[in-house]
Amino acid sequence: MTDLARFSINQMTVKQLSLPELAQACGEFAVTQVGLWREPVRAYGVAETAELLRDAGLTVTTLCRGGFFTAIGPRERAAALADNRRAIEEAATLGTGTLVLVSGGLPAGSKDLRGARERVADALAELGPYAEQHGVRLALEVLHPMYAADRCVVSTLAQALDLAERFPARQVGVAVDTYHVWWDDRAPGQIARAGAGGRIHAFQLADWITPLPEGVLNGRGQLGDGAIDLREWRGYVEAAGYTGPIEVELFNEELWARDGREVLAETVERFHGAFG
């Protein structure tokens, strides 16, 4: 059971559970940490969520997500920055030190990946100090290259670190998710680079299963069901000095169709199975 001290359940894995149901189920299965998403938190109320989880003895490991920085128009950019400032404030209210950022894809009609990546850096420059003032670190998430056009122009850990390292580590680091990096033979070396710089701000697990569903969003596999050697990847982040939470974040229509408590229990069991 030692491992469960590191375990965190991302609420998207069991999105069929309301926040009170999630808090109760966590108590039942000895889970002490949760990762949250802004939409359900805002629907329940940010302060109310903070109170609910505090009362249940739960720690919030990450808030997902800020980002979507790649718009070109000044109005859209200003709106995105304002929304990210709110996300930072929400993270602070929830008592989590980590806001996960999904950078955004190419603007409609654009073919300029390099330019879009540069606009991510511009946004980080604006948001980093604001986050630091609120005691929140920004975790730039690497998304699998299959999302480069429509979701996240940051496709490798090397790219994420090239961006993050322009800023202090207490402001900007990276989120490492096995689903997004498992294919990349450079990723182990980049995890070492991130660890050396104190920039592994989040570590998430999901397994890779095929065939991918249409739109490729909701096909993340339950731990152990897919192609990823999770123990190996945990080994890389720990060798790099990471001792923080290990969050399980699955988007999976089949899991969502099941009883949420049952899925949480299974996920805890799979976590033990992967690392026991």
Added chain:
Amino acid sequence: MTDLARFSINQMTVKQLSLPELAQACGEFAVTQVGLWREPVRAYGVAETAELLRDAGLTVTTLCRGGFFTAIGPRERAAALADNRRAIEEAATLGTGTLVLVSGGLPAGSKDLRGARERVADALAELGPYAEQHGVRLALEVLHPMYAADRCVVSTLAQALDLAERFPARQVGVAVDTYHVWWDDRAPGQIARAGAGGRIHAFQLADWITPLPEGVLNGRGQLGDGAIDLREWRGYVEAAGYTGPIEVELFNEELWARDGREVLAETVERFHGAFG
């Protein structure tokens, strides 16, 4: 019309056309080069296809595909090598100097990407000399990382070149396809590396469109419909010294549902549009 001298239509783009229909349509639209796939060629007869295309004045730019090298069992490995020797012989009969190789994914139950990539090298060592004897070069294709588990463990140009460079360039090079590499900020540098070594053995075009379809196989976009700056990528391969054919290879259910001659005409027009 200068550009059309470089243009080659891969037969999968218009797979609704039989080989005689393809030959006739090429004549009609001044297309002089085709890329072929083994299955339709074998169905028509390899020698018969060679004769048909020769009579139509068509050159075969590539044969797709050999590969699928990642099996662990000795029997499966021997069968894969035997099949690849046949593919080399077929390429020679068709008069093309280039056999495209898709490496294969992880064997069932395996999570060992590194081991699978090493077995690709083992197969290249066996097949390279046989290909050379037949006047055929092996073009190791990079496939997008979204295929790493189930189709091709070679996910970046850097990985492909690390494998190819263990062998003489006259035996093993790489196939560069914009669909598979467009997201990779290291790819332009790797194209330069490939060109310097005389290892760009094939260059193919497809555009990146979203959402991806279920299974992510048949969603390759018509030129100009997607996120890829095709002119930029052609620039990279040409700056690297590549002067060979530029093959358009689209797997796309919508294109397959249309009249094949119309799709060929559109593809020629889009090719001019992309580079005119």
